[in-house]
Amino acid sequence: DAKTTQPTSMDCAEGRAANLPCNHSTISGNEYVYWYRQIHSQGPQYIIHGLKNNETNEMASLIITEDRKSSTLILPHATLRDTAVYYCIVRAYTGTASKLTFGTGTRLQVTL
């Protein structure tokens, strides 16, 4: 599975959009981009995933560049409860179980 690069930490003011970047320059054509977040001492929470088209759900939007070498997770109106570690993961569908490989993620701090 392709390796991802994320900033170690980011800050965002409450009510503003949080834009979390992820670089995955070695991504292959059959690899999906997944985003999870983990609030301290809890299990990771699935946010969104996509292959090549932009995706939006009730939590966030995922913007994938045309060459698929990078993506951005957008939380449109960040709140204090969005403070967490955000993980960007790429994984190929191989017809087997989802062996997600987690890096160290981006620690997002939302402030008043």
Place this chain on the structure above:
Amino acid sequence: DGGITQSPKYLFRKEGQNVTLSCEQNLNHDAMYWYRQDPGQGLRLIYYSQIVNDFQKGDIAEGYSVSREKKESFPLTVTSAQKNPTAFYLCASSTTGTGAAAFFGQGTRLTVV
């Protein structure tokens, strides 16, 4: 409620004892996983199972064992052979379809003294 249940949330054991962590899901998912997380680190895969009565080693399987006798259940045993068992253990499940996302339980924090 549908979801993944891990129990207990906190577990203490004496060194040298085996301990079994429970993971149950009612999402009708075929695949289940166990991850380990150490402070300030990402998750590392211990074992995973694609279907009942089948499981494979992940990246750090030494000192652990699992069973998958029922679709809903995937217990993890931390044996005395695991050198550093104190950690946060996370169970997940997913379908095995294209682009399937995995969903996680709330974890069990194991402390071995």
